[in-house]
Amino acid sequence: MAGKRVLIIYAHQDPKSMNGSLKDAAVTELSSQGCQVTVSDLYAMNFEPRATRKDIVGALSNSKSFNYAAETYEAYKKGALSSDVVEEQKKVQEADLVIFQFPLYWYSMPAIMKGWIDRVLCQGFAFEPPKYFEQGLFKNKLVILSFTTGGTAEMYFKNELGGDIRYILWPIQHGVFHFCGFKILAPQISFAPERASEDKRKEMVTSWARRLATIWDEKPIHCTPSWYFE
Amino acid sequence: MAGKRVLIIYAHQDPKSMNGSLKDAAVTELSSQGCQVTVSDLYAMNFEPRATRKDIVGALSNSKSFNYAAETYEAYKKGALSSDVVEEQKKVQEADLVIFQFPLYWYSMPAIMKGWIDRVLCQGFAFEPPKYFEQGLFKNKLVILSFTTGGTAEMYFKNELGGDIRYILWPIQHGVFHFCGFKILAPQISFAPERASEDKRKEMVTSWARRLATIWDEKPIHCTPSWYFE
Numbered sequence: 229m230a231g232k233r234v235l236i237i238y239a240h241q242d243p244k245s246m247n248g249s250l251k252d253a254a255v256t257e258l259s260s261q262g263c264q265v266t267v268s269d270l271y272a273m274n275f276e277p278r279a280t281r282k283d284i285v286g287a288l289s290n291s292k293s294f295n296y297a298a299e300t301y302e303a304y305k306k307g308a309l310s311s312d313v314v315e316e317q318k319k320v321q322e323a324d325l326v327i328f329q330f331p332l333y334w335y336s337m338p339a340i341m342k343g344w345i346d347r348v349l350c351q352g353f354a355f356e357p358p359k360y361f362e363q364g365l366f367k368n369k370l371v372i373l374s375f376t377t378g379g380t381a382e383m384y385f386k387n388e389l390g391g392d393i394r395y396i397l398w399p400i401q402h403g404v405f406h407f408c409g410f411k412i413l414a415p416q417i418s419f420a421p422e423r424a425s426e427d428k429r430k431e432m433v434t435s436w437a438r439r440l441a442t443i444w445d446e447k448p449i450h451c452t453p454s455w456y457f458e
Numbered sequence: 459m460a461g462k463r464v465l466i467i468y469a470h471q472d473p474k475s476m477n478g479s480l481k482d483a484a485v486t487e488l489s490s491q492g493c494q495v496t497v498s499d500l501y502a503m504n505f506e507p508r509a510t511r512k513d514i515v516g517a518l519s520n521s522k523s524f525n526y527a528a529e530t531y532e533a534y535k536k537g538a539l540s541s542d543v544v545e546e547q548k549k550v551q552e553a554d555l556v557i558f559q560f561p562l563y564w565y566s567m568p569a570i571m572k573g574w575i576d577r578v579l580c581q582g583f584a585f586e587p588p589k590y591f592e593q594g595l596f597k598n599k600l601v602i603l604s605f606t607t608g609g610t611a612e613m614y615f616k617n618e619l620g621g622d623i624r625y626i627l628w629p630i631q632h633g634v635f636h637f638c639g640f641k642i643l644a645p646q647i648s649f650a651p652e653r654a655s656e657d658k659r660k661e662m663v664t665s666w667a668r669r670l671a672t673i674w675d676e677k678p679i680h681c682t683p684s685w686y687f688e
Contacts, residue, residue, distance in 0.1 A: 241509070241510060241511065241524050241526060242523050242524040242525075244522075244523050245523065245524070245525075271508070271510065274508075275508075277507040277508060277569035277570065277573060278501070278504075278505075278507060278569065278570045279471070279563070279568060279569065279570070280471060280501065281471065292474075293472050293474050293475065294471050294472040294475070295472075295475075295652075296471060297608070333509070333572075333575075333576050334572075334575050334576060334579070334629075334633060334634045335628075335629035335630075335632075335633030335634065336566060336572065336629050336633075337572075338509060338572075338576060339507035339508065339509065339569045339570070339572040339573030339575075339576050339577075340507065340508045340509070340569070340573075342563075342564075342566065342568075342569040342572045343507060343569030343570075343573075345563075345564050345569075346563050346564060346568060346569050347569075349564070361619055378527070386683065389591055391628065391632065391633075391683055392683075395625075395628050395629070395683070395686070395687070396628065396629045396633065398565075398621065398625050398626065398628075399564075399565035399566050399625070399626045399629060400565075402565075402621065403564060403565030403566075403621075403626065404564050404565065422525075453616065453621055453622075453625070456625075457625070457687050
């Protein structure tokens, strides 16, 4: 949809990887629709994942003990967050849709992307009680997790050792994004590209592009425990 | 138990924090039992959370495309992992019990600790199919998650917005530690210390020390979906 703004938070070390191809396909498809697409290429940016005192410019509110959440909340209100965090917050603020593109590392996102979550989504910017969940600050934004797995789809069923793939989406989709008010579109899961043929890999990329062609018509999931656990 | 070795992976920026006190209490109690206790103080070490090419010393196996998991597996076998990763692997290898001490950040561990997981627990060292889960390489080791939360215990019930606290333990306890074979002891959850009185906070620390006094007698949980979701 012309005029829509999309932010892609992308975490892979190699542009020629499957994740790189999925990211490129999204940029191409969404740009061709007239969307304005921004990519945060976390490894290329050498994005800082550690939540430290350096994220606050100038004096702390409490110099006796360091509480990261409290200090970044105060710094946000004063405009005293470090510039790399502010830069990412601006991109989120402008986005209608945020796509997280990453390989699954240990049933979750890679640390560099978790660091983006920890540092960018501070109180004041991303939530402000009682503004969370349905009343959340980002209730007019959409989010999609698009990720690759090491295991095949068959390994992620309820009664398999891997457990249902939805189990691992709860902390991220519900705990992070729903908490901030985002409407959550169904995840795009590219299972086990490393075990797949070149044709199958290409098909994964094409099917992602095909889905994005009508992404603005999609309805969000009902982000309640029953979606994940029943 | 005299002679047992304990590794504490600790992620808080401030030694005077609740997490710092819980870590100190564990060091004191376990040392008094005659255990050999090692602490990896991740922020003090400025531990690198990003999984990059720098983790492999010398040439890559595949110079055309960079696959972190494949390259670190090869590097592990050749003894070509970066020294900070090797250092942590030695500590894990020697440990009978590993304690992860952290504040819950966004329904998960802080990025600096996720980076420890991503980088230290590489294939060859932490798992080697079909050696995982009950046949896992670390089947003679115990692990405990000890963490603080922002929300109170009441917020983490099945029908509350936060959902059952066990939901968020699945990716970590099952997906990381059980996968590598660890036996999992029940988590130690210190709920909402920031909202608690000084007395309550002290009681949280004391009850952790008290639990550790008999920790070697504890039976591991049954790490199956029913523990988490039923």
